[in-house]
Amino acid sequence: xxxxxxIQEEIGGSKGLPSQHYVSKKIFSLEKNKLYxxxxxxxxxxxxxxxxxDIYPIKFLGIPLLLVRNKIGEINVFENTCRHRxxxxxxxxxxxxxxxxxxxxxxxxxLDGELKATPHVGGPGVNFHDNLEKxxxxxxxxxxxxxxxxxxxxxxxxxxxxxxTHGEFLSRWSDFDKPLYFKKDxxxxxxxxxxxxxxxxxxxxxxxHLPWVHPDLNMVSKLEDHYNIVSKGRFSGQGSKAFSQIKGxxxxxxxxxxxxxxxxxxxxxxxxxxxxxLLGVHKDHTFSVILVPKxxxxxxxxxxxxxxxxxxxxxxxxxxxxxxxxFWENVFKEDISVVEGMQEGRNGKYFDGGRFSPxxxxxxxxxxxxxxxxxxx
Ligand code: FES
Ligand SMILES: [Fe+2]
Numbered sequence: 001x002x003x004x005x006x007i008q009e010e011i012g013g014s015k016g017l018p019s020q021h022y023v024s025k026k027i028f029s030l031e032k033n034k035l036y037x038x039x040x041x042x043x044x045x046x047x048x049x050x051x052x053x054d055i056y057p058i059k060f061l062g063i064p065l066l067l068v069r070n071k072i073g074e075i076n077v078f079e080n081t082c083r084h085r086x087x088x089x090x091x092x093x094x095x096x097x098x099x100x101x102x103x104x105x106x107x108x109x110x111l112d113g114e115l116k117a118t119p120h121v122g123g124p125g126v127n128f129h130d131n132l133e134k135x136x137x138x139x140x141x142x143x144x145x146x147x148x149x150x151x152x153x154x155x156x157x158x159x160x161x162x163x164x165t166h167g168e169f170l171s172r173w174s175d176f177d178k179p180l181y182f183k184k185d186x187x188x189x190x191x192x193x194x195x196x197x198x199x200x201x202x203x204x205x206x207x208x209h210l211p212w213v214h215p216d217l218n219m220v221s222k223l224e225d226h227y228n229i230v231s232k233g234r235f236s237g238q239g240s241k242a243f244s245q246i247k248g249x250x251x252x253x254x255x256x257x258x259x260x261x262x263x264x265x266x267x268x269x270x271x272x273x274x275x276x277x278l279l280g281v282h283k284d285h286t287f288s289v290i291l292v293p294k295x296x297x298x299x300x301x302x303x304x305x306x307x308x309x310x311x312x313x314x315x316x317x318x319x320x321x322x323x324x325x326x327f328w329e330n331v332f333k334e335d336i337s338v339v340e341g342m343q344e345g346r347n348g349k350y351f352d353g354g355r356f357s358p359x360x361x362x363x364x365x366x367x368x369x370x371x372x373x374x375x376x377x
Pocket of ligand 1: 082083084085086087102103104105106107
């Protein structure tokens with residue numbers, strides 16, 4: 001087993017995490033507990049359950065979860081496990097205006113997780129029993145928080161609130177805490193990448209690779225236009241001072257968010273919120289990416305684009321929306337070969353974590369320091 005103190009000392013210098021952090025099953029499961037379950041991590045999008053009554057069962061790192069939008073539009077996350085005999089409550093995505101019924105013995109729950117019906121539980125025709133207190137048997141509800149349409153949860157009762165955990169980040173981007181508009185189908189994509197989830201974070205944090213991996217992007221926003229975003233330790237990233245809006249054939253531009261401070265006129269920022277959420281903001285659209293670790297070597301990247309105004313969802317913007325989505329999909333696809341290359345490279349016998357550029361890769365180093373710190377705690 002690796003010595004975490006040693007790693008932390010090395011990361012304090014210029015070395016990165018050792019290869020075991022990318023190829024060892026044991027470390028993958030250690031990370032699952034320390035870097036996910038004890039933190040706030042992204043599990044889904046509000047757009048996965050757009051309508052009241054929408055129910056979406058998912059499995060995240062093996063945990064069965066139920067994303068639910070209740071009758072008044074609030075989002076809740078429950079364990080997708082019936083309180084009776086513990087079977088999976090919902091198998092498929094659906095909408096219900098009534099109760100959520102367990103397929104096994106038909107115990108029924110409201111969209112807010114309360115146990116409402118326990119048919120024949122006291123014998124045939126008797127739907128109650130004194131030993132079963134319905135109000136104690138609601139679905140297990142997890143603490144959740146939605147920001148930029150990402151549904152974050154924590155599995156730990158000791159974790160501080162999302163607002164205090166991520167206060168520094170939230171105040172940095174408070175300008176974008178506004179309603180967002182999403183168009184199904186043309187503003188989403190998913191990529192399956194053969195690498196450990198951390199490599200996707202590490203690559204997203206830094207702009208050093210831009211000239212070689214993203215030549216088109218580099219033509220509009222050059223390496224020297226970028227700056228590092230470094231924090232006290234829960235996020236990092238990069239920004240560009242040369243953002244220009246995508247333009248349609250007839251010169252049309254997406255409308256911008258209202259009341260944005262002028263600093264966003266030509267600035268865009270890209271932040272990894274540790275552990276698994278990648279976010280981008282621009283004056284006319286934002287995007288959110290959830291990294292879903294499938295195994296130590298496989299990650300799914302779920303991507304959504306959001307617009308600042310409802311009118312951006314109209315037909316007259318359809319081709320521009322498509323072009324914008326294609327643009328970002330290309331950027332994320334361009335990164336695949338390098339992150340998969342880093343994964344393969346970690347099978348080498350002598351690789352020692354590499355060396356970070358002290359100037360260009362501080363955001364990535366901050367992420368490694370965060371990883372080492374959480375694993376040690
Ligand atoms: S396991 Fe759900 S009702 Fe029995
Ligand atoms: Fe990239």
